[in-house]
Structures are given as structure tokens and as C-alpha cells.
Amino acid sequence: MDTKKSDFIWMAGGPQGSGVDSSANIFARACCYGGLHVYGKREYSSNIKGLHSYFQIRVSTEKVEAMVDRVDLLCTFDAESVVRHIWEVTPGGGIICDTGVLETKIFSIPTLPPSFLEEFRKNLDEKGLHPETVNDLLSELKKNDVRIYAVPYLEMLKEIGKEVGEEQLSKLTRMINVLTLGVSFGLVNYDKKNVEKAINNIFGKKPSIVSMNLLAFNKAYDHAREKFGDTGFKLNTIKTDEERIFLQGTQAVALGKLAGGCRIQAYYPITPAADESEYLEEKQVLENGGAIIVMQTEDEIAAITMATGAALTGVRSATSTSGPGFSLMVEGLGWAGINEVPVVINYYQRGAPATGLPTRHGQDDLRFAIHASHGEFPRIVLCSGDIEECFYDAAQAFNYAERYQTPVIHLIDKALANSNMSCKMLDPRLVIIERGELLNEADISGKNYRRFDFTDTGISPRLPIGTPGAVFWNTGDEHSETGHITEEPMMRTRMLEKRMKKLDTADREIPLGEKIKFFGDEDAPAIIVSWGSPKGAILEAMEMLKNDGYRTGFLQVRMPHPLPKEYITKVLGKTSKKIDIEGNYSGQLAGIIREKTGILMDYFVLKWNGRPMSSDEVYNALLRILQNKAQVRQVLNGGS
Amino acid sequence: MALKIADYKTQVFNDWCPGCGNFGILTSLQMALVDMQLAPSRVAIFSGIGCHAKIPHFMNTYGIHTLHGRALPFAIGAKLADPGLEVIVHGGDGDGLGIGAGHFVNTGRRNMDMTYIIHDNGVYGLTKGQPSPTLKLGVKTKANPKPNINEGINPIALALATGYTFIARSYCYDVAHLKETIKKAINHKGMALVIVQQCCPTYNDINTKDWYGGEDRKDPATGKPVPRLYKLEDTGYDGVVRKPEEALVKTAAAFAKAYEWGDRIPTGVFYQNELVSTYQERISQRIADYLKMPPAKQVIADREGKSATSITRLLEELKVT
Ligand SMILES: Cc1ncc(C[n+]2csc(CCOP(=O)(O)OP(=O)(O)O)c2C)c(N)n1
Ligand code: SF4
Ligand SMILES: [Mg+2]
Numbered sequence: 004m005d006t007k008k009s010d011f012i013w014m015a016g017g018p019q020g021s022g023v024d025s026s027a028n029i030f031a032r033a034c035c036y037g038g039l040h041v042y043g044k045r046e047y048s049s050n051i052k053g054l055h056s057y058f059q060i061r062v063s064t065e066k067v068e069a070m071v072d073r074v075d076l077l078c079t080f081d082a083e084s085v086v087r088h089i090w091e092v093t094p095g096g097g098i099i100c101d102t103g104v105l106e107t108k109i110f111s112i113p114t115l116p117p118s119f120l121e122e123f124r125k126n127l128d129e130k131g132l133h134p135e136t137v138n139d140l141l142s143e144l145k146k147n148d149v150r151i152y153a154v155p156y157l158e159m160l161k162e163i164g165k166e167v168g169e170e171q172l173s174k175l176t177r178m179i180n181v182l183t184l185g186v187s188f189g190l191v192n193y194d195k196k197n198v199e200k201a202i203n204n205i206f207g208k209k210p211s212i213v214s215m216n217l218l219a220f221n222k223a224y225d226h227a228r229e230k231f232g233d234t235g236f237k238l239n240t241i242k243t244d245e246e247r248i249f250l251q252g253t254q255a256v257a258l259g260k261l262a263g264g265c266r267i268q269a270y271y272p273i274t275p276a277a278d279e280s281e282y283l284e285e286k287q288v289l290e291n292g293g294a295i296i297v298m299q300t301e302d303e304i305a306a307i308t309m310a311t312g313a314a315l316t317g318v319r320s321a322t323s324t325s326g327p328g329f330s331l332m333v334e335g336l337g338w339a340g341i342n343e344v345p346v347v348i349n350y351y352q353r354g355a356p357a358t359g360l361p362t363r364h365g366q367d368d369l370r371f372a373i374h375a376s377h378g379e380f381p382r383i384v385l386c387s388g389d390i391e392e393c394f395y396d397a398a399q400a401f402n403y404a405e406r407y408q409t410p411v412i413h414l415i416d417k418a419l420a421n422s423n424m425s426c427k428m429l430d431p432r433l434v435i436i437e438r439g440e441l442l443n444e445a446d447i448s449g450k451n452y453r454r455f456d457f458t459d460t461g462i463s464p465r466l467p468i469g470t471p472g473a474v475f476w477n478t479g480d481e482h483s484e485t486g487h488i489t490e491e492p493m494m495r496t497r498m499l500e501k502r503m504k505k506l507d508t509a510d511r512e513i514p515l516g517e518k519i520k521f522f523g524d525e526d527a528p529a530i531i532v533s534w535g536s537p538k539g540a541i542l543e544a545m546e547m548l549k550n551d552g553y554r555t556g557f558l559q560v561r562m563p564h565p566l567p568k569e570y571i572t573k574v575l576g577k578t579s580k581k582i583d584i585e586g587n588y589s590g591q592l593a594g595i596i597r598e599k600t601g602i603l604m605d606y607f608v609l610k611w612n613g614r615p616m617s618s619d620e621v622y623n624a625l626l627r628i629l630q631n632k633a634q635v636r637q638v639l640n641g642g643s
Numbered sequence: 644m645a646l647k648i649a650d651y652k653t654q655v656f657n658d659w660c661p662g663c664g665n666f667g668i669l670t671s672l673q674m675a676l677v678d679m680q681l682a683p684s685r686v687a688i689f690s691g692i693g694c695h696a697k698i699p700h701f702m703n704t705y706g707i708h709t710l711h712g713r714a715l716p717f718a719i720g721a722k723l724a725d726p727g728l729e730v731i732v733h734g735g736d737g738d739g740l741g742i743g744a745g746h747f748v749n750t751g752r753r754n755m756d757m758t759y760i761i762h763d764n765g766v767y768g769l770t771k772g773q774p775s776p777t778l779k780l781g782v783k784t785k786a787n788p789k790p791n792i793n794e795g796i797n798p799i800a801l802a803l804a805t806g807y808t809f810i811a812r813s814y815c816y817d818v819a820h821l822k823e824t825i826k827k828a829i830n831h832k833g834m835a836l837v838i839v840q841q842c843c844p845t846y847n848d849i850n851t852k853d854w855y856g857g858e859d860r861k862d863p864a865t866g867k868p869v870p871r872l873y874k875l876e877d878t879g880y881d882g883v884v885r886k887p888e889e890a891l892v893k894t895a896a897a898f899a900k901a902y903e904w905g906d907r908i909p910t911g912v913f914y915q916n917e918l919v920s921t922y923q924e925r926i927s928q929r930i931a932d933y934l935k936m937p938p939a940k941q942v943i944a945d946r947e948g949k950s951a952t953s954i955t956r957l958l959e960e961l962k963v964t
Contacts, residue, residue, distance in 0.1 A: 035963035248961040262950045264943030267724050291953040293941040294930040301749035305716035312720025316939040338710050431954050436944035468705040469728045471684045478708035487655050487700050
């Protein structure tokens with residue numbers, strides 16, 4: 004069984020800074036305008052200009068939430084993109100390239116690293132191929148039923164330049180992206196109006212740029228239709244009444260935070276988290292009054308402590324970071340824990356440790372999020388599995404933080420942060436605000452307020468600092484009910500116990516449906532356990548397996564801490580194949596489940612090469628397991 | 644009813660060493676608040692970690708005893724969210740100029756309307772007397788096995804270079820001067836820094852009360868000690884910038900004064916410039932109703948507990964069908 008053949012996979016590749024992103028944005032929007040669904044994955048290097056980046060877009064008539072391993076139409080800006088992605092193009096597919104790169108010598112492309120070239124040469128040797136130039140390579144591919152659409156980029160750009168009176172080549176080459184878009188859409192004979200609308204949307208602020216790009220698009224489109232005619236691909240618009248948006252993961256988080264009432268965001272720039280803060284700052288003034296303040300701090304220590312200081316005043320506040328930043332935040336996190344301050348950390352994982360793979364995907368930080376800090380204090384860790392969940396979870400995180408007066412870590416990953424998809428309009432009315440036991444001046448009037456009073460739930464009613472009629476103290480030292488330092492053994496025992504009790508309260512009160520999602524059959528012979536972004540690929544793989552006649556179930560853990568262990572025990576206890584799927588080396592979630600339930604997983608499907616899981620590779624791994632042909636541990640290595 | 648000094652005191656046992664200079668700072672702070680009649684629940688005192696940092700526990704105001712070196716960012720967060728708070732931050736010389744130096748520098752750039760008081764005792768008191776970042780090169784205090792191998796930071800010069808708009812020095816045992824300096828700092832519109840020369844009788848046996856007072860150098864004529872500390876005000880020095888074009892000249896003059904040390908140590912206001920926009924003013928330019936509706940006072944839920952924030956326009960921008 005294959006992933007849906009009817010879906011169309013388009014990829015744009017080029018050097019960073021050459022407009023890959025905007026071409027992909029236009030492509031995706033144009034498809035959306037035509038009633039189609041899209042899912043886009045962005046891959047880039049830790050570099051500003053020159054190194055390779057690409058954007059892969061899957062177009063479908065139904066909603067899609069994962070990538071597949073093939074490319075139907077590869078749209079290249081340079082020679083490197085041809086070489087890098089050539090084997091991904093599926094038989095029957097096509098490659099758009101510049102006639103100017105055909106004579107480029109493959110092994111002299113300076114930006115291709117030696118390790119890549121070595122691997123590439125090995126691959127060629129195995130195939131018995133000895134191409135020297137890009138053209139040689141492409142000729143080989145033709146045998147594979149891959150079509151080559153070579154277009155003279157420069158010539159066409161110069162023509163356009165003449166028409167608009169622009170001679171500067173550097174300005175013209177900026178339009179390579181739109182030129183290749185024109186060829187792409189010409190080849191699939193797509194309705195031009197939708198693309199023009201998308202170009203207007205992306206470049207709308209500058210009329211002269213819009214008209215130049217429209218010209219380039221139209222020229223390339225017509226050229227493709229004339230020169231290549233019908234190609235076998237056809238992208239048809241469809242009618243839809245559904246209200247849809249095209250959304251990136253970081254935007255979903257930002258919007259969720261706004262709807263959830265976040266009004267202070269302190270951050271230090273880091274990939275892939277910074278997009279969220281920049282979006283928030285751009286949109287900081289709210290349409291119905293009020294605003295969010297976005298503070299760029301001197302480091303992540305300042306970011307978390309500033310957010311925490313703000314939270315003391317009663318405002319909902321947050322910080323947003325990825326692994327290196329969170330490492331710096333750990334002492335501050337403990338302070339918020341011992342002082343019972345609701346603060347939210349949106350934690351975007353990437354390949355780690357240290358700087359790791361700064362722009363690439365990873366899911367290596369689950370254990371770190373759960374355990375970071377010296378000492379023990381309650382915290383809640385919430386993991387989103389898709390972009391829509393990112394929105395609702397980003398808002399919900401504040402409810403948990405305030406109800407249990409403790410830090411909440413919202414774990415996201417690069418695959419979610421930098422992916423885009425079309426989805427149903429978000430519904431902000433579903434966002435409920437629960438502020439927990441938050442007091443005001445009237446509540447405490449005439450009373451002797453104590454910040455850390457002992458209660459049955461462990462939750463002591465909270466008062467914002469600055470409230471008239473009271474004062475209290477906070478300290479990172481152990482403290483008494485008033486918040487003054489104590490080192491008395493009895494008080495220490497009771498106070499730490501009070502704090503930890505909040506975790507039991509949270510575990511008891513938070514409905515199971517918020518902590519776990521189950522898909523498929525609970526009594527299936529194989530149950531998958533996972534968290535975070537693999538969700539989309541897993542769901543699609545399950546669908547494919549169902550068509551093959553296999554029954555599976557999928558337990559998506561959304562709250563790994565506190566872990567809903569009774570339910571997990573119940574579901575996993577019944578199945579004969581327990582399969583862990585996650586994006587790290589050691590199977591961190593599996594380890595946590597074993598710790599909390601004693602249950603050991605039978606199979607592990609793991610990946611840590613910096614690339615998200617595709618539906619195809621998850622499907623193949625699961626199939627091997629279901630056919631009893633798999634090793635206990637399968638390591639995936641797909642993606643370019 | 645007028646607030647009295649007792650209204651600013653707590654019952655918490657004060658465990659500073661007998662004779663510690665911190666006592667003078669505590670008293671001056673309480674006296675300043677009495678003079679200003681600031682309601683205790685409007686005041687939030689933040690501190691880092693060190694002997695000095697226990698001060699909030701002795702003050703009957705909101706008191707936030709934070710982490711080593713981090714008092715400033717905690718305090719900035721609170722002030723940003725609730726600009727109506729009177730925020731006073733206490734740092735140590737190790738706390739504020741060693742581990743927290745990055746925050747010291749960046750706080751200057753922001754010019755938040757707050758007060759920062761550094762208790763400068765030349766040592767890491769609470770960890771038993773290691774040299775602090777302000778201890779001068781070659782000085783060996785009691786607990787140190789070797790003389791200091793590093794040069795000391797000049798916090799006043801550093802503050803001038805990083806944008807603090809009120810910079811003063813005072814002395815822990817001159818309670819009247821310190822009280823007035825703290826009041827000026829609180830009243831200042833913008834980020835105010837007060838460096839307090841604080842004696843640590845337990846570990847700093849060099850910069851002692853006698854040393855500051857000049858007991859080791861008596862005037863042969865009168866037989867009286869010649870104090871090392873002197874007041875800038877008494878010399879006709881005026882560090883206040885009243886016109887924009889004065890700023891550079893006054894900064895340069897303050898720099899020169901900042902480097903006086905040893906035999907003559909200036910106290911008082913080195914530099915003050917209220918013409919620089921504060922962070923609050925800068926935000927208000929972007930968010931017109933910031934002061935009227937600061938983050939801490941915004942309503943985020945309606946009566947039924949649903950989100951009160953409209954994101955319709957933002958969603959509209961993302962719409963594709
Ligand atoms: C992250 C961290 N590192 C080290 C310490 C240990 N420590 C506690 S107080 C202190 C030095 C305090 O010196 P200073 O800031 O000058 O304050 P003083 O005690 O002199 O008032 C140190 C290093 C700590 N609390 N936290
Ligand atoms: S060690 Fe020094 S600074 Fe600390 S309390 Fe004692 S005298 Fe004061
Ligand atoms: Mg000190």
C-alpha cells in the first residue's frame with residue numbers, strides 16, 4: 004500500500020536567501036485558494052545566504068498532516084538542488100531546472116559537503132552510473148521515466164527586464180523563484196487567477212514588485228504551456244465551503260497565547276522559537292484593547308526570570324525557547340517552582356545537545372523537560388502533536404499554570420514549528436480561561452493573608468503583588484507560610500509535601516481526554532505509543548495499514564508529566580505488540596512509561612537524523628513489525 | 644494616618660553580623676519610605692542572593708528574594724507588567740557585578756523607572772569572604788589566601804557607559820545621606836543606581852569604618868581623622884543634566900569623578916538625566932493605552948470564563964478560502 008497517489012508533492016530547492024520560502028508560500032496559498040489542502044515542510048541550514056534549503060509541499064483534496072518520501076515535481080533554482088533531491092523524484096515525475104546548470108560538474112559544486120558527495124558517489128557506483136555533469140545525471144533519470152523541464156532562466160529574466168525597464172541582473176534574479184513557480188503551475192495547468200492572488204498576497208505591500216512578479220509568473224506559465232504542453236499532471240481546483248486558514252506552527256502557538264490571555268512574553272532569539280516572538284511583537288496591539296508586551300532580553304536567564312517576575316503581578320506571562328535556552332533557564336524554573344509561580348515555557352525542540360542541529364528537527368528533550376532542575380517540584384509538561392493542537396495547548400498551558408500555580412512546559416518541536424498547513428478556521432471561542440485560586444483586594448480585606456497557606460489540595464490562594472491591604476514574601480530558600488526563610492526540618496517536610504501534592508491534584512483533576520488521545524482500536528493486537536510531531540505520520544501509516552488489513556491503535560501521550568498511568572497500563576496491558584515511536588535515540592517516552600507503569604515496549608521505531616518522520620517510513624517500519632520481520636529496534640534515516 | 648517607621652519593619656529575626664553595614668542600609672531605606680509615605684503594598688523590593696539579599700525579609704512590603712544575580716530581570720518583569728508598582732532592587736557586588744553583570748549592563752540600556760541599590764562590600768559575604776568584582780587589584784582581605792589577582796570593576800563608570808540615568812554613591816553609616824540619596828533615586832524618572840559603600844566587619848578588614856573615616860590618617864594640626872569619603876555637593880559639583888547638550892560634558896565629568904578612589908572617595912549624585920525617555924514612555928509610543936491598561940490590569944476572560952481576546956483580524960490575515 005502506498006501513500007495517497009492522488010496527492011501531488013511539489014518541492015522547491017535553492018540557496019538560502021534566494022526566495023525558496025516565498026515561492027513555497029505562494030505555491031501553497033495558490034493551492035488553498037483553489038480549495039485544495041496543503042501541508043508544507045521547511046528545511047534550512049544554520050546559515051543566512053548560500054547554503055541549500057528546500058520547501059516541500061504536499062497538495063491533497065483532503066487535510067494532510069505529514070510528509071511522504073516522494074517528490075512529483077522538483078523545482079530547482081540551482082545545480083545543487085538538482086543533485087540533492089534527484090533520487091526523491093518519483094517515476095512519472097518531473098524536474099524543473101535552469102538550462103544554465105546543465106553543464107555544471109556535479110563534483111565541483113562547492114556547497115555540497117564531502118560527506119554528501121562520498122555518499123552520492125557510492126550510490127552512483129551501485130547503480131553503475133558515471134555522470135559528470137548535471138545533464139548526464141538528468142539523462143540517466145529520463146530512463147526512469149522522470150521528465151526534465153529545462154528552462155533558460157536568465158534569458159527569460161532579461162526579457163522581462165527589458166519589458167519593465169529593469170536592467171540590474173541582481174534585481175531580476177530575485178525573481179527566479181516566481182519564474183519557477185510559473186513553470187510549475189504551467190506544467191500542471193492550474194488556474195492562473197489563484198496564483199496571481201497569492202502573488203498579490205505575498206508581495207502586496209509593494210505594487211511595483213507585484214507587477215514585475217506577475218509578469219514573470221505569466222511569462223513562465225505561458226512558456227511552459229507552449230513548450231511542454233500537457234505533462235500528465237493536472238492540478239484541479241475544487242469547491243469548498245469550509246473556512247480555512249494557512250498556518251505555521253509558531254503562529255499557532257502565538258495565536259493560542261494571545262487568546263489564552265498571555266500579556267508578557269520575554270525571549271532571547273533562538274531557532275526555531277524566535278518566529279513566535281517576532282510574530283507576537285508585530286501583532287502586539289490587540290484589536291479589542293490591550294496589548295502583549297514582547298521583551299527581547301539579554302539572555303534566557305533574564306527571559307525566564309522576567310516572565311516569572313511579571314507573573315507575580317497576576318499577568319499571564321511566558322517565555323519561548325529551544326534546548327540551549329532552556330538549559331540556561333533551569334535555575335529560574337526551580338525558583339518559579341518553589342515559589343509556586345504560574346509561568347509558561349513554550350519549548351521548541353531541535354536536534355541536540357549543545358548547539359546540535361540548530362535548524363533541524365529533534366525530539367530529544369522530553370526527559371529534560373520533565374526533570375530539569377535541582378530539587379523536586381511539581382510541573383506540568385504538555386506536548387502538542389499537530390499544528391492545531393499547538394494553538395489550543397498554548398492557551399490551555401496558562402490554565403494549568405494558574406490552577407496549579409506552577410511552571411508549565413509546552414513541548415513543541417521543529418517539525419511543528421516550521422511546518423505549515425491548511426486547516427479549518429481556528430475557534431477562539433473554544434478557549435476557556437481558568438485562573439485558579441486568584442484573590443483580589445476584596446477577598447483578603449480584614450484577613451491576615453499568607454501566601455503559602457497549607458491546604459488539602461496543596462494549592463494556596465494566590466494574590467498578585469501590589470494588591471493593597473497585604474504584603475507577602477517570596478524566596479528561593481525554603482520558606483514558611485508567610486514566605487520567609489526557614490530551615491526547620493518539620494516545615495521543610497510539610498512545605499515540600501504541600502507543593503508536591505499539587506501534582507496529585509492536577510493528575511486527579513485534569514480530564515483524561517486532555518492528557519491522552521487514542522486513535523484506532525483499543526483492543527488491536529498492536530498499539531503504538533508516541534508524542535509530538537510523529538502523530539501525523541503515524542495516523543496516515545495506520546490508515547494505510549488498515550487498507551492492508553491490519554488493525555492498530557495509537558496512544559498519543561499529550562501529557563507525559565503527570566503521566567496518566569492507569570489508562571496507559573489498561574490499554575497496553577491488553578495488546579501483544581507494544582510499539583514506541585519517537586524522534587530520539589533512547590526512546591525517552593518508553594522509558595518514562597516503564598518507570599511509571601513497569602511496562603516494557605516490545606518494539607522501538609526511532610529517528611534522530613534531524614528530519615521529521617514521513618508517513619512512508621513509519622508505515623514500512625510498522626509493516627515489518629506486524630509481519631513479524633522486525634528487530635526490536637528500528638532506526639529511521641529518511642529525509643534530505 | 645501617617646505611616647511610621649514601625650509600619651515598614653517585620654518581626655523576622657535579623658541575622659546579619661553585629662556591626663554589619665547592611666543595618667544602616669536597611670534603616671535608611673525604611674526612613675526614606677517613611678519620608679515619602681509610600682504605602683507598603685505599593686512597594687515591591689527585589690533582591691538577589693547574598694547577605695544583602697535578605698533585606699526584603701526585614702521590610703514590611705512585598706518582598707521578592709530571587710536568585711544569585713537575577714534580581715534585576717525579575718524586577719523588570721514585574722515593573723513592566725504593573726508600572727504602578729514602586730520597584731526597588733537590592734544587589735550585592737558579587738551578585739550584581741559578577742554573576743549578574745549582563746543584567747546590570749542591559750538594565751542601563753532600558754532605562755526602566757526603577758531603583759537599584761548595590762551593597763558594595765568588596766567581598767562575597769555569604770560564601771565567607773572571597774574577593775568580589777569590586778575589590779581592587781592586589782588587595783588582600785582577611786579570608787583570602789592571596790591578594791586579589793584581578794582589577795576591580797568601576798560600577799559607576801560602567802553605569803555611565805550603559806545608560807543609567809541616575810548614578811549616585813553613598814555610605815552605609817551615613818544614614819542621613821543615604822536616606823536622601825535613596826529618596827532622590829526613587830523620585831528619579833528613569834533607571835536609578837545607588838552604590839552603597841558597605842562595610843563588612845567580618846570579612847573586609849581593609850575597607851573598614853575606620854578606613855572610610857580616615858582614622859589611620861589624622862590631621863597633625865587638629866589631631867582629627869581626615870575622612871576618605873567626601874560629598875560632591877560640598878564641592879559645588881553638579882551632575883544634573885538640564886539641557887540635552889549638557890549630557891556629554893556631564894557624563895565626562897562624572898567619569899572623572901568615578902575614578903577617584905583611595906584618599907578621596909566622592910559620594911552623592913554623579914550624574915542625573917531625566918531628559919532620556921524611559922522604557923515606559925517608549926512602550927507607550929507603541930501601545931497607546933499601556934499605562935492605562937498595563938498587562939497586569941487587562942481583562943482576559945469574559946463573565947462566562949471564555950477568552951476575552953479577539954484575534955479575528957489575525958485569523959482573517961491567514962484566511963485562504
Ligand atoms: C548560581 C549560584 N552560584 C553560587 C552561589 C553561592 N553564593 C551565595 S551568596 C554568594 C556571593 C554573595 O556575594 P555578594 O553578592 O557580594 O553578596 P554579599 O553576601 O556580600 O552581600 C555566592 C557566590 C549561589 N547562591 N548561586
Ligand atoms: S558577612 Fe559581612 S556582609 Fe555578611 S552579614 Fe556579616 S558583616 Fe554583613
Ligand atoms: Mg558583597
